[in-house]
Amino acid sequence: MADVKVGRFDDIADGAHRVYATSGREVGVFRVGAKVYAWENHCPHAGGPVCQGRIFGRIGEELTEDKRSLGMFYTGQKHIVCPWHGFEFDVETGRHPGDEATRLKGFPAEVRDGDIWLKLPG
Amino acid sequence: MDDRTSVPTGVFELPTVDTLTDTRDLLAHATKEAEKLNDYFVVDSDGHLSEFPFWQEIIGRMDNKVYRDMAKSFKDRPGSPPGLSNATPGMLYQDMFGRIPHQQRLGEKTPSSQHPMVTLTQRAMDTMGLDYMVTLPTPMLVLGMHPQPEIEAAIGQAFNAWMCEDMLPHEKRMINMIYLPFNDPEAALREVEKHAANPQVVGYMVTSTRYRPVHHDCYMKLYAAIEASGKPISFHSGFHWGDESMKQCNRFLSMHAISFVYYNIIHMTNWVINGIPERFPKLKSMWVESGLAWVPFVMQRLDSEYMMRTSEAPLLKRKPSEYMREMYYTTQPMERDNLELLEATFKAINAETQLLFATDWPHWDFDLPNSITQLPFLNEQQKRNILGLNAAKLFNLKVPEHKLGKPSLGPVGEAAAAQGITLSKGR
Numbered sequence A: 001m002a003d004v005k006v007g008r009f010d011d012i013a014d015g016a017h018r019v020y021a022t023s024g025r026e027v028g029v030f031r032v033g034a035k036v037y038a039w040e041n042h043c044p045h046a047g048g049p050v051c052q053g054r055i056f057g058r059i060g061e062e063l064t065e066d067k068r069s070l071g072m073f074y075t076g077q078k079h080i081v082c083p084w085h086g087f088e089f090d091v092e093t094g095r096h097p098g099d100e101a102t103r104l105k106g107f108p109a110e111v112r113d114g115d116i117w118l119k120l121p122g
Numbered sequence B: 001m002d003d004r005t006s007v008p009t010g011v012f013e014l015p016t017v018d019t020l021t022d023t024r025d026l027l028a029h030a031t032k033e034a035e036k037l038n039d040y041f042v043v044d045s046d047g048h049l050s051e052f053p054f055w056q057e058i059i060g061r062m063d064n065k066v067y068r069d070m071a072k073s074f075k076d077r078p079g080s081p082p083g084l085s086n087a088t089p090g091m092l093y094q095d096m097f098g099r100i101p102h103q104q105r106l107g108e109k110t111p112s113s114q115h116p117m118v119t120l121t122q123r124a125m126d127t128m129g130l131d132y133m134v135t136l137p138t139p140m141l142v143l144g145m146h147p148q149p150e151i152e153a154a155i156g157q158a159f160n161a162w163m164c165e166d167m168l169p170h171e172k173r174m175i176n177m178i179y180l181p182f183n184d185p186e187a188a189l190r191e192v193e194k195h196a197a198n199p200q201v202v203g204y205m206v207t208s209t210r211y212r213p214v215h216h217d218c219y220m221k222l223y224a225a226i227e228a229s230g231k232p233i234s235f236h237s238g239f240h241w242g243d244e245s246m247k248q249c250n251r252f253l254s255m256h257a258i259s260f261v262y263y264n265i266i267h268m269t270n271w272v273i274n275g276i277p278e279r280f281p282k283l284k285s286m287w288v289e290s291g292l293a294w295v296p297f298v299m300q301r302l303d304s305e306y307m308m309r310t311s312e313a314p315l316l317k318r319k320p321s322e323y324m325r326e327m328y329y330t331t332q333p334m335e336r337d338n339l340e341l342l343e344a345t346f347k348a349i350n351a352e353t354q355l356l357f358a359t360d361w362p363h364w365d366f367d368l369p370n371s372i373t374q375l376p377f378l379n380e381q382q383k384r385n386i387l388g389l390n391a392a393k394l395f396n397l398k399v400p401e402h403k404l405g406k407p408s409l410g411p412v413g414e415a416a417a418a419q420g421i422t423l424s425k426g427r
Helices: B028-037 B052-059 B065-076 B116-128 B139-145 B149-170 B185-195 B217-229 B252-273 B294-308 B320-324 B339-348 B380-395 B410-418
Strands: A002-008 A017-022 A025-032 A035-040 A055-063 A069-081 A088-090 A099-103 A109-112 A115-120 B012-014 B043-048 B132-136 B174-179 B201-207 B233-236 B285-288 B328-330
Touching (some): A035 A109, B065 B149, B185 B201, B201 B380, B233 B252, B294 B339
Parallel strands (some): B043 B132, B285 B328
Antiparallel strands (some): A017 A025, A055 A069
């Protein structure tokens, strides 16, 4: 594994993301509050540039106690959506909301002295 | 060829994809995959263009001056709506409300030296490693539901003229299936006769989304003409949320999943049970954009009922599934979450000779060649057949020698090879 500095933490607004390419590897870095998450820019579905998609709020459906639908709402979780086919993944867990096994590949990421560092396979 | 500047080095940023993203950037990951297929012959049997950006050009090709003027009169309305089209833009949810930009619009820059439609198609072919692409319209897939058959015929005629005379001559790798205005059988026949000699016209397309029984006697002249042309008739499915059955679905997902299969199930059933393959034994049929899972379902249902109620299908001499195994199918959108079911489907439809790869690009549920190359149950030759060699036979396309793959040994050769015997070249 190699430590790679990809950018400045302050360059990514809270709730936003950027995608970096280095040494033939593409990685999306997502900021949620003070944390950063790094996911490979490769959709497990068909290999699309998932991290180059847009972030959308996860949509839920609210039910009454007797199970009638009250319609859709935003849950507050954020999803990155692959621009090829629309597969979506939680930016914090990398997980597809409908299938535990369908996940983005993650890399260790941390902020040191205001810089974002990734541990990438050498 | 991508003539842009070279890739930067070090750490650099990749932009968010939007409707202005260049196809070559959007599909860059596909290009890496395509590089592994340099010696494969790959034909996309179902690619698309968005015709509305070019609507003024298309309606300008209408033979009927009155309809042409009617369509043109929309140009000055707010937003320049596509005059005479029956598409309902406010309910086109395919792009998932901004999640899939390329479905919404390919708004990238194109050079002024050639028509943007040609450039966009070339970029798609080059990035995905395609040798040929069948280029079909998009909103017109629902034109069969137009309440005015004469307008369907006028738009169909205009689109065919625009495609065959204004677009295809600029790129030999673009091939086409003529739009048949099927609600007007005489007009459909005229379109067949008009374009039959064009080598870039490789077939004739019925958009399946319509309420017309395909076995009606009014179509027999049309089928005879298509049979005589040697080119296939295709049934390209689609969706229609206005259909009374589909109105029961409250989500686009549900309606779309069922609708694309529903129309082809009905047309296939009428086609087979009324003995169209017996009436026109050399007429080749293709079933497009319904995926594949429905085919073994219909085979089993029809065989089961036919064996009990044979008297209701007197033209048949074999089981329905036997006729269906001789038809052609395109892959996309290929259901592949359960590989055991998919493998059984491939066997049921005799995929090795009857299945044709299709992307459906630039639509939201497009497939890439790796949807075939990654299948673990196919051998090398089967992959080559499905990706392009089956289409080459059906569409009469020339295959470069280096893309033919390993020549088939045939039954004698395979038996010899199994015993370690090498047959001489001269046999």
